[in-house]
Amino acid sequence: MSSVRARRGEAVPGWLRGEPAPRWARALPLGLLVVLAVADVFSDAVELDHLLAVLPPLAAVVYGPLNTALLSLAVLLLVHPFTPGSRADAGSLLSFTVASLLSVAFARIRSRRDAQLVGINAVAEAAQLAVLPPLAERVGTVRCAGLYRAALRGALVSGDLYDVRAGPWGVRAVVADVKGHDLSALSTVSALLGAFREAALDDADLAAVALRMDRRLTVDSAAVEHAELFATAVLLEFPPGERVVRVVCCGHPPPLLLRGGQAAEIRLDHAPPLGLGLAELGAPAVASVPLRPGDRLLAHTDGVTEARDAAGDFYPLARRLPGLAAEAAEPGELTEAVLADLVSFTGGGGRWRGERTGDDVALLLLQPEAP
Template sequence: MAPHTPPGGGGRTRPGPPLTADTDEGFRPTPPPRWMRWLPFLYVALVLLLEIALREEWAVSFFLIALPAIAAYAYGPAVVAALTVLAILLEGLLASITHHLGETHHVTADIATALVGILATALAAHRRGQERHLVHANSVAEALMRALLRPVPHQVGNVLAACLYRPSEAGTMVGGDLFDIRATRAGERAIIGDVRGKGLPAVRTVATILGSFREAAHEARDLPAVAARLERGLVREAEEIHDDELFATAVLIEYDSRTDRVTVTNHGHVEPVLISRGRVRTLQGPPALP
């Protein structure tokens, strides 16, 4: 948060566009590692090399029974079914080369491969369905989180503002982090905080705190009064969800352009840092409970 200087009023350089939590990335299933996608084909190559090296000493083609199960970890049902057919054909080809195609144990191996292939295909289909369900659930939660954590404008009242939000878990925005900044008659007021818990329950608590802040920021006389409003809102939330251990940590910030004064109230949150004239200082104040 930086004070805004009108054009010609002191030569302060305006920063570039703000970085916000509003990205266009969306949720997608995490693709399997490249080595896992190559594993079924490397496995087939290994079996063929062993067949050549050991010749008729071992029925190496029986190892192909595991091929559909290996493929199910990285591919969808169509590919798994195709690799099952490939495994059965290779088993038959290798058996015919050694003139054992009609023997009972080779027929049993083909049947076992088919059964494993059916189960692996069903497993791959179930995995794909679970991935789609997870993507949908995360997309809904992300849309909700974006509605709560609104993009920070480049200028808020008398200050320039920018925001960069990176969740600790890659690929997700759902969590208990919160931030906002408002221009009020008392000055520009901002909040940065974190609620206990994760997932949708945490999102509900974030909505409660941000709703209380966006109202109290305009009505409360000072930051302790804003914090008191947030406390009352969180107490009501804890009573509604029957959670006696619900809490949140937060830093409240106020900038008064008339006195050029910044006031910071920290309620159990990580200490904010002040960046000024190439120096970074941690702002430490009297301890306060969340």
């Protein structure tokens, strides 16, 4: 499964992002031209010339200037007064000619704009992937699968984040939810990820990693008036040679431990969210959870558990996860199954329904292997 695909938000149709129109749209003007031409030949009772007038503007929406010009020329030949069967007069021909010229000009402008949109979208996507690059299927001794759906239509990264890094103290992972879920949260996401990646290499204690991330947000918030930057986060550590996971939770939903066909939240002592001055309150508590062969952990953001169905009920992730896991052997299969079930629960009908969640969704599945 592509990590890029696993992080896409609700898809924006490609032709609205500057990409070529779908095949049916490209075939529509030519198909209508053929139908109207045949109907005009075999029907004398129906006036069809006025219907031909819509074809050049329609072609300008889906074709480039050359193809629009060719189709407009075909229309002009059909309505020309010297064409057998044509009922158009000189005035009508002039109107068709003006409409055709304007359609070609519009097609040229639209084609140039589409080329610019393609370039802009490519740069934006590359920038977002630089902030949150594709997650490897295995980091050290831990198999991973991440899935991200942004509330902002078409975005790859918004206000949620996850990452998994190997370092001197084992494999460390983070899932966090930054205040806000639009592009304004992207700089905060970048700052948090940078702090986490440095701390994963430098700090021996998992609580110190949380303190460094908190300090990063505190410093950034102080530099901007009324910034109010904060984020909930959960940090996990798989120390080398040990069958245990250490967890620090800063105001975030606890991870779920999937074991023996059951799923349950890990019991944790919650620290305040990052950015509110953890250092002044002391280091957050680190919980140590023994692991068994086959255990899997699912960390997530509240966009999952706070999603609602049509009746207003919250999505029961812990109750539905075991059944989904029974049919998903691979980590990536399970995260995709959770998203599909979430969409079905909220009545998405196969598409992401942001109006029933109003938040980003991030899932990170971690499956440690035996040391």
